[in-house]
Amino acid sequence: MTGTILTVTPNPSLDRTYEIPALERGEVIRAGADRMDPGGKGVNVSRAVAAAGRRTVAVLPLGGAPGALVAELLDAQGIEVAPVPVAGATRSNIALAEPDGVLTKINAPGPRLSAAEQEALLRTVRDRSAGADWIACCGSLPRGLAPSWYADVVARAHDAGARIALDTSGPALVEALRARPDVVKPNAGELAAAVARPLATVGDALTAAEELRAMGARAVLASLGADGQLLVAAEGAWFATAPVTAVRSNVGAGDSSLAGFLIAGGTGPTALASAVAHGAAAVQLPGSVMPTPADLDAARVTVTPEIPVGRALREPVS
Structure with a gap:
């Protein structure tokens, strides 16, 4: 299995996405398009790794008709x-x-x-x-x-x-830090929750990431949404951004990001x-x-060791 990226998704799902003109409560809404995908954060990492032409194996509990369809997809x-x-049946x-990029998600709890x-x-x-x-x-842990x-x-x-990468949140993240995962990938909200305080600037996120390292993480890859990403490791810290023309859907974007990180070796600015x-x-x-690979625009990515600590986050996390 040399070269393989193994993913573990304890709580996978069957994801149905509908593109709608607007979300209006109490109204009949006609979708313009819809699609069905295998879901769960680890599953998405495997999908992104496979899309890049790399071998991946997805470990996941599956049950019922939704589980069979996830495996088929x-x-x-x-x-x-x-x-x-x-x-128990795999959750749907x-x-x-x-159209403006706003996404409303309804996530089922999954089987015990x-x-x-x-x-x-x-x-x-x-x-x-x-x-x-x-x-x-x-991803999240299922009941039990x-x-x-x-x-x-x-x-x-x-x-x-x-080597192990971890993308989860809440008590599961905090508990896992003591086992010293090689990299953890929180988003801004998960980072704020882990240190139990709000984040208003990139500098706040940098300090929080350093605290996660002090708690046991060997490296922290922190996604700050539209504000960019931070990588904080023993070798140093880097900040990266890339322009986005239009946001169509952010489902699985963080998972794709983690896949990209691991595909490129899982360490350093590259x-x-x-x-x-x-x-x-x-x-x-x-x-x-x-x-x-055809969708990527690596030339428009900017990576720098100069962290803009005073820059306010466009969506401060409390």
């Missing part, structure tokens, strides 16, 4: 699936996309995993991780899994000699530039479509 995209059968999510299903999921991750370049653990579950996965991955190029391309595509 991933197979059609050339993604190898390592399914863990579960009794709905996204409503308006039994103790046996949880152990089967861990066992599958262990069995499929040998020789992988990276293991990306992403303790907040410490990701910390256990990180520890097991390191015992096997694997990987940061790849992350930003992938994220910028993804928001200009419909639904949760992942960008291909």
